[in-house]
Every structure is written in structure tokens, then in C-alpha cells.
Amino acid sequence: MAAGxxxxxxxxxxxxxxxxxxxxxxxxxxxxxxxxTVLPNMTDVARALSRPPTFPTKFFGCELGAQTTFDEKNERYIVNGAHDANRLRELLDVFIDKFVLCKSCKNPETELVIIKQGRTEDIIRDCKACGERTGVDMRHKLTTFILKNPPVKIKKGKNRTGAGDAAAGIGGGSPDNGDEEIDDGAESDDMLTRKIKAEAKELNTDTALAKEDWSADTSADAVKERMKALEGAMNNARLNGDDEGSDDEVNSPYAVLGQWVAENRDPDDPKSFSIAIFKKAEELGIEKKHKSVLVLTQALFTLEIVDEVPKYQALFAKMITSEKHQKAMLGGIERLVGMTYPDLLASVPKILMALYQADVLEEEVIVNWGTHVSKKYTDKETSKMVRKASEPFLKWLAEADDEDSE
Structure with missing residues (x-):
């Protein structure tokens, strides 16, 4: 996970x-x-929680007995007095438990709803994950503030609450498995667009990635044996079937696999490491699952992903056996770029080119992914941002098809 x-x-x-x-x-x-005490990134924190930034800031004031001030136009949120960062983070955890997490399933995919019963008003957490509606402790002082400043309903049927459309935030993906298309022609930041276009100019079919021969033998007997073992293990497996369970579950086999990969990474010998990864997936019983591809995409790749793709080409080529597996890899790329390594955003065209030339992803799947914003793996804003960055590569694919047809 990236720092911060x-x-x-x-x-x-x-x-x-x-x-x-x-x-x-x-x-x-x-x-x-x-x-x-100024809270410089309270807007971003609140966006991730799908709550107005005034709510957690006011909560701090209630808990610390301090006055709070808000300048929403300039995104400036203040708690009077000098307060330790760790203390405020602990209080934020309390706020999340009391006013964000579903009391039933502990999922943060909730919205606050005010229900009037006669002269009294109650605040409940409406969970979009399990469907439960659980109340908050109306004795807390923050409830008075919430009733006077009710959360704004998100328009266009989005199941989120908070300060306008920005409430979608970091890491908020919906619990459902459906993809939702968004028709939004908003342009990205000019600087980002220029950077992406500069990266796109370097795309061509003669790139070194296309010439990389994954299976080339280095003449070392040990490497031959490792490759034979890898191919044998993978050819004997039927890498199909749907996933059961969720990669969000604590101590799930997917989490165990991801943690194991992170702790045992061997960048100097990716071929033998690929064997070990596959055997670990077999041991966990998830070598056929598309969510294993999702987790491996996040766990294996770093800021050097463009150079790393050919090194793990054989592993992914064998594990990705369906369109569902390919979509899972693209979902992993969304999380990797959108959440873990934002600096990779401008390199999305190169990443897609590497995966395309490695025969890991098919053109039709990439095009369909690039034109349909989804909330399945990340929040919609992040999903849209990553797809926007992919436009130079999608354009390259379209132009290549036109040349072929001519």
C-alpha cells in the first residue's frame, strides 16, 4: 500500500x-x-468516507471540547487548539465506527438517512452492501449538527451521500458486481493530458516489449528446470471457474496470497518466483480464480510495471483463461494506478501496450473496458481517471485496425 x-x-x-x-x-x-490545528486533507478523507468534511471535523470538536471552523469554498477545516495527529486519527476511527460502518456487516458502503417520526428525528445508516438499516447513537452531540446540516443526496441515482458528486472518493467501490456505464465527456487536467500524449508518442509495434522473448533460455540448466516445472504445473491445471467469497474478507485466501507475494518477492529470479506463486495459489485452492489475477496484479507489479510485465508473462498467460480473468487484471491495474501508484497514471498507455503485446489482454476486452466506466474495482472517479489516461492507447488500437482494413 502506498504511503499515505x-x-x-x-x-x-x-x-x-x-x-x-x-x-x-x-x-x-x-x-x-x-x-x-488545520486539517489539510480533510476533504479527501471525507470523500473516501462519503461524508461531508464538516461531519468528522465537527466530531473532533465534540470529542475534544473545542471549537471548529469550516471554509468549504477553500476546503479549509480547523479545530481550535493544538492536537496530536495520532489522537485525531484515533478519533476518526471512532467517527467511522459510529457514523460510517454498517453495524451489521461493518462495511463502509453506507449513506446517512434522516427519518422523521412525529416530532422526533432519527439518523440511520443505510447499508448498500447487506441492505441493513442500523441507527446511530442519537445521544452524541454530532447528531444535532447532522440534523441541522443533513447530508446532500447524490443525484443521478448514485448510492452515496456527502458533499456533492465528490463523495465517491478513494477506494469506495460498490459491493455489487455489475458494471455501470457513465456518459461523461469531461476533459482531464491539461497538464495530465499533455503528459499522457507525450507517453503515447512512444507507442509503436516495434517497441522492445514486442521483441522480448519470455521463454528464451539463458542456457543455465537451473533455469531450464524451473521453466519446465512451471509449464508442467500450469498445464496440468484447469484454470477456469467462478470465484467464491470476497477479496475484501479479512484473512481470505486472496489476502493470504497477496501478503505472501509481497513478503517473498524475488525480483532477481522472476521465473522461479512464478513457479512458487502458482504453487502457493494451488495450496490455497484459488489457482483457477479470476480474483487471484486481481490480487497478483496488485501484489506483483510496482512502479516498474512496464519492465515487469514480460518477466511474469508466462504466469499470467496461463492463469488468464477467460474474459472474466482479463477484466480482473484490468481491475487490478485500476487499483494499482488509481490508488497505490498515482504517478503511473501517465504511463497507462505503455502498461496496456505491454500487456497487449504479451498476449495477456485481448483488444476487444481492452476497448470495452476503456469505454465503460465501472465502480466494480474502484470508485467511479478513479475508474474514469484511469480510463481517460488510456485514451492514447485506445486511439492507437483504432488506427491500427483502420490501417489493417485499408
Missing amino acids: IVNIRRDVEDKFYRYRMPLLTTKIEGKGNGIK
Whole structure:
């Protein structure tokens, strides 16, 4: 997990837990009676929680007995007094438990709903994961503030609450398995667009990636034996079937696999490491599962993914046996680029080119993925951002098809 990003449920140690948020940061300003604690990234934290940033900020004030001020236009949120960052993070965990997590399934995919019963009003958490509606403790002082400043309903049928459309946030993917298409022609930031186009200019079919021969023997007997073992193990497996369970579950076999890969990484010998990975997946009984591909994409690749794709080409070529597996890999790329390594955003065209030339991903699957924003693996904003970055490669595919037809 990248520095600065933590699981929304910080008691969950699974690196591949879907729901994530930025680590709350603080900044002390002023002196004497005018000293205050500024929360520079409260907007981003609240967006990940699908709550208005005023809610957790006001919660801090209630718990600390301190005044709070909000400047929503400039995204400036302040708690009077000097407060330790770790203390505020602990209080944020309490806020999440009381006002975000479903009381039944502990999933953060909830929205706050105000229900009027006569002269009284209650606040409940409506969970989009399990369907349960559980109440919050109405004795807490924050409930008075929420009733006076009710959460804004997201338009266009989105099952989120918070400050406008920005409530979608980091790591918030929906619990359902359906893909949702969004017709949104909004342009990305000019600087990002220029950077992406610059990367796209380097795309061509004669790139070194196309010439890389994964199976080439280095003449070392040990390498021959390792490759033979890898091919034998994979050819004997029927890599098909649907997944059971969720990669969000704590201590799930997928989490165990991802953790094992992260702890046993051997960048100097990717071929023998591929054998070990497959055997570990077999041991866990998930060598046929598409979610194994999702987790491996996140666990294996780093900022050097373009150079790493050919090294693990044989492993993925054998494990990816259906369109569902390919979509899982693309979902892993979304999480890797959108959450773990944002600096890779401009390299998305190169990443897709590497996977395409390695015969891991098919053109039709890539095109369909690139034109349909989905909330299955990340929040919609992240999904849209990654697909926007892929446009140069999609354009390259289209132009290549046109040349072929001519």
C-alpha cells in the first residue's frame, strides 16, 4: 500500500482491502490563545468516507471540547487548539465506527438517512452492501449538527451521500458486481493530458516489449528446470471457474496470497518466483480464480510495471483463461494506478501496450473496458481517471485496425 493511504477499517490489515482513504494529516498554526490545528486533507478523507468534511471535523470538536471552523469554498477545516495527529486519527476511527460502518456487516458502503417520526428525528445508516438499516447513537452531540446540516443526496441515482458528486472518493467501490456505464465527456487536467500524449508518442509495434522473448533460455540448466516445472504445473491445471467469497474478507485466501507475494518477492529470479506463486495459489485452492489475477496484479507489479510485465508473462498467460480473468487484471491495474501508484497514471498507455503485446489482454476486452466506466474495482472517479489516461492507447488500437482494413 502506498504511503499515505490506509484502510478505512484500520483494524483490517489486508493490503488488498477495497475500502481505503488518505491518512489524515494535521498542521499546527498560530500561537498562544490563537493556536489551531488545520486539517489539510480533510476533504479527501471525507470523500473516501462519503461524508461531508464538516461531519468528522465537527466530531473532533465534540470529542475534544473545542471549537471548529469550516471554509468549504477553500476546503479549509480547523479545530481550535493544538492536537496530536495520532489522537485525531484515533478519533476518526471512532467517527467511522459510529457514523460510517454498517453495524451489521461493518462495511463502509453506507449513506446517512434522516427519518422523521412525529416530532422526533432519527439518523440511520443505510447499508448498500447487506441492505441493513442500523441507527446511530442519537445521544452524541454530532447528531444535532447532522440534523441541522443533513447530508446532500447524490443525484443521478448514485448510492452515496456527502458533499456533492465528490463523495465517491478513494477506494469506495460498490459491493455489487455489475458494471455501470457513465456518459461523461469531461476533459482531464491539461497538464495530465499533455503528459499522457507525450507517453503515447512512444507507442509503436516495434517497441522492445514486442521483441522480448519470455521463454528464451539463458542456457543455465537451473533455469531450464524451473521453466519446465512451471509449464508442467500450469498445464496440468484447469484454470477456469467462478470465484467464491470476497477479496475484501479479512484473512481470505486472496489476502493470504497477496501478503505472501509481497513478503517473498524475488525480483532477481522472476521465473522461479512464478513457479512458487502458482504453487502457493494451488495450496490455497484459488489457482483457477479470476480474483487471484486481481490480487497478483496488485501484489506483483510496482512502479516498474512496464519492465515487469514480460518477466511474469508466462504466469499470467496461463492463469488468464477467460474474459472474466482479463477484466480482473484490468481491475487490478485500476487499483494499482488509481490508488497505490498515482504517478503511473501517465504511463497507462505503455502498461496496456505491454500487456497487449504479451498476449495477456485481448483488444476487444481492452476497448470495452476503456469505454465503460465501472465502480466494480474502484470508485467511479478513479475508474474514469484511469480510463481517460488510456485514451492514447485506445486511439492507437483504432488506427491500427483502420490501417489493417485499408
